[in-house]
Amino acid sequence: MKKDIQPNLSREKIVNEAISLVNERGMPALSMRMLGARLSVEGMALYYHFPNKQALIEAMLDRVHAEISIPEADIAWQDFVRQRSASVIEVLRHHPWAATLMESGVRPGEYTMQDRERLLGVFRRAGFSVSNAVHAITIVDVFTYGFVAQLVNLSFSTKEDAAVVGQDVIAMFAPDKYPYMREMVSEHMLKRGYDVMDEFVFGLELIITGLERFEGESNNKIETH
Amino acid sequence: MKKDIQPNLSREKIVNEAISLVNERGMPALSMRMLGARLSVEGMALYYHFPNKQALIEAMLDRVHAEISIPEADIAWQDFVRQRSASVIEVLRHHPWAATLMESGVRPGEYTMQDRERLLGVFRRAGFSVSNAVHAITIVDVFTYGFVAQLVNLSFSTKEDAAVVGQDVIAMFAPDKYPYMREMVSEHMLKRGYDVMDEFVFGLELIITGLERFEGESNNKIETH
DNA sequence: ACCTGAACACCGTTCAAGT
């Protein structure tokens, strides 16, 4: 009667449901038993598909990485960087739990490697030396992932909330001790038109401009097709 | 006979022992019972001094922050930034577990606030506008904390290890698919004299140079004593 | 005031057993 000829679990289904779970209820809510329940299965069944919880999390992260849209490789490296960073931010805003984990480099999966390979190639073909290409991808990635890591962990998301939190924080710690912080909140964060993303754009453009100095210094060893 | 007139626990003692514990055995090893045992006390005793584990962790983080040595406020902002970042890296290398947590902004403690206030002041007194000062501390902090967050989570620490891991990673994923990664490892990371810290210095100097463009644009509203 | 003991509702993981 109940002769399921097909298994009702698969790595893909498990990863999907796990991502839904943490998106809805946060990383601490991810337990094997809870996840099993949402898949109508005992938690222990998951151990048939993944050796342990860590492996499951790594699979979740690589799947998130797959969502990052990598730009065409033949556009200007400046635009490549801009588009890729925008996509990283976009994706990680929808998967806040993944931000710190991706940054702190649990070991790279397929998509992670592809992404880095492409970015590295873009710089090399733009004439960056090997060393400078490494410097470049490092600074771009540290800034981009570092920014989201801080961003998604802010307790507020709207601008109004930001102002309120700012006020609270300052009030909490004897306002007179922090005149510059107070000035920052009132003159910058409270100003209408303020957007946290402006901070990101400023930083990324500063970095891009700085990197332009090293463009075309060559020692390019790999053929640029 | 055993009439301890003094309590043998205090917030300070607890935080100290907690930090020793995680430095030795990592964040996952931190449990209230385990920590209690190391203090010759039942784990439940800790709840008299801290409302919950989260509060304990926040206290640990603020204590780590206190170790960061903040430079004299009257030196050039460039040197202030260099010295402060170097100290952040130094401290967080000794407390790797703290890197991701500090970055992901559990809410700021006393030392955290003092640190930010000082840095903000340095930029304002150097003639940065309020907006640009905020941009400046953001990019500097994102890069500095982001860098350690990635650094401390690398599974290797010596240069030799780095090379080995690099080779492994590439071998793992069909080498032919990643020619640029291969080039990076062999031409850059395997080269003698290579130091991960070079990546940091390159990035920080690029940022400092970029920021010099905004120095002295003024609208300085707070008296510079 | 400061700590203990027992209890509650959970965890991740292993492993024999079921189908």
Add this chain to the structure above:
DNA sequence: ACCTGAACACCGTTCAAGT
């Protein structure tokens, strides 16, 4: 091949009780 059930060694937290 794929999943279940019971068991082990843990968690964080609450709360009455001890001194």
